[in-house]
Amino acid sequence: MSASVRRKLTTILAADADGYSRAMEADEVRAMAALQAARRVFAGLIERHHGRIANTAGDGLIAEFGSVVEAVQCAIEVQRELGADPDSALRFRIGVHLGDVMIDGDDLLGEGVNLAARLQAMAEPGGILISQQVYDQVQKKLSVGFEYLGERKPKNFEESVAVYGVTPPGAAPAKPAKGRSHQARAARPAARTAGAGELKPRIMRLLRVFGAIVAVLFAIDLATGGPMWAHWVALILATIAAYRAAPLMARGWLSVSDARLLVIIALLALINAFSWSGELWAIWPAAAIVLIALLGRLLARG
Template structure:
């Protein structure tokens, strides 16, 4: 007889290093040593919150918790703990984890877990900001009135290999809540514009800082080849600008470099995706 498939409801936490390929290209031994050190810190916090590490492959960590509140609290402490590590390093070289958390039904095979409950947590992790935490709607329902942090409502997100859109919330570690208010009649109100943008609406300066931070994180996450091509392109533009725009020439070498860098980046990403698909 076929053994009956075991299932359970659990809270899944997925964490992954932002820009791991870039960090490995810059310093393989140092990045691996840092990853091991950070994983030890994460393992200690996960155990403290009654969770267990299910799997570690590549630069990822998958853990599960019997308590939704403990899972989110653990994620917050992980990001706070890791943010204080290696303060002497420039931001582009510091290791930052993205974390996604989901509450869902999973299939159990020995010590491993599978299914949409795990997949959704992994996809939320991919959408999180470096050093940030994204949680699903079921997680938010359990923790929004139990933790002293805020949540930015991002709306329903279409995630890979999951048919229905997933309601998602960004954990605002500053402790200020932005996003949808509680509705007295029990209906879900439409999200505010500030919640969708993920930035508080308290003036031009805050918006400017947010844009600078977003651009900085975006540049830091770019592969080294593409980042170098962009820098050289800007440099060529400035040379063309100061030498006079009566003859525009910078775009020819700039386009060539960007095209080569983009193709190289796509090639590297395809290889990385194939390796990850094999592990999935």
């Protein structure tokens, strides 16, 4: 490392235009004008939130902020302002990460920058993804929603990372609800989805409660004699717990939706086993579920 390179902990915002090459092919003048307009929006809001632009290569940019809250708030305002222009030819993806970086002159380098860029690449056009480190700092400080998307394995990273989506509050209705002011509605924080750190204890408590219920039911079942029935209740409760725990199962190759589909398929297989009559019928609805999921992904990509 050269003497001019130093390290520091900072918040990195990475942004990139979606479909810029296609927009250039369709209309170079319009695409360039849209990019320049977007850069002005980024520059103004980054400065307002006390950040600085470190790099503007191509149709993307890297910025840094001394405050995690300011970085996420800036990202929200950028997407809001860019999304308000229906004539814009470009939509941007944004990723935000808090990490250690190397500074060489005005440039930011290192794994922290790379992770912010990977989060950006995973975001939907017009969307914002943040890392666990950012979520931990902003979850109670911003009136927005956060959706835990599970653990993802960014390209060229050895380990998976927890990823959260940011959901800005929706636009307030033109007329406030009866008995409530516009200001009160706008100020109410949006509901937040529990993150991995919050979800795991909840699932463990749920399992303890369900376990106690199942134990009592099996005791009643055995005491009363007759055909066994408690295993059906146990199956229902186990399915509920597994479905709610799907975000904890998510990995780079397995999304939360995929995990929930696997729970449903497992439920079908267990119902088939518990009611076995010599026929493996669960394979057909399971195959249909997989086929529908694959078709949905293909249509979404198209």
